[in-house]
Amino acid sequence: MDTLERLLGGPAPEVAPRLLGAYVVHGGVTIELTEVEAYAGTGDPASHAYRGPTPRTEVMFGPPAHVYVYFVYGMHWAINLVCHAEGSAGAVLLRAGNVVDGVARARERRGDVPAHRLASGPGNLASALGVDRALGGTRIGDRLAVRAGVPREHESGPRVGVAAAAEVPWRFWLPGEASVSAYRRHQPHRRR
């Protein structure tokens, strides 16, 4: 497990690009990561952990190599890998990837979409893997597995859709991958 510690331990902005090309396995599906974002905990206004621990975010304040799962916009789950040491709350959001094994299984969950859209976007990625709140707080290697990939050239830029620290370039992706999201600025929500 030394390899896993080396891959996942450290400041989120350093761990995030290391995860590009790595493999995530859950629910009979394997995904090769093409896009991730770093969230640096209490020092990062865009992080869910910014204002300190809450029932939802306390996983991030625990030891690294655990899974933080959250629910957004009434219908989507998103997966984070906790990487900071206990007491600090940094994590990496898994935004997109290529399904390299278990395509049929992923398609059962995602429907009849083009291959590059099976796991494009945090909600779709979690859906393809069959991940929901039940995975939250589990240790990596327990139910969700992560394997290192081959290091690759990557690009970086501002994180998608965040209201705070909108200019911080902590999104990392593999260039030329169709699964990577187009950048979108945060947009305030209308209500009726």
Next chain:
DNA sequence: CACTAGATGCTCT
């Protein structure tokens, strides 16, 4: 192609 409105429910104030 680009752009946007609406769905939907959890979490914290």
Next chain:
DNA sequence: GAGCATCTAGTGA
């Protein structure tokens, strides 16, 4: 109750 680390279908060009 307000805001949200989203996604898709729909419109218009």
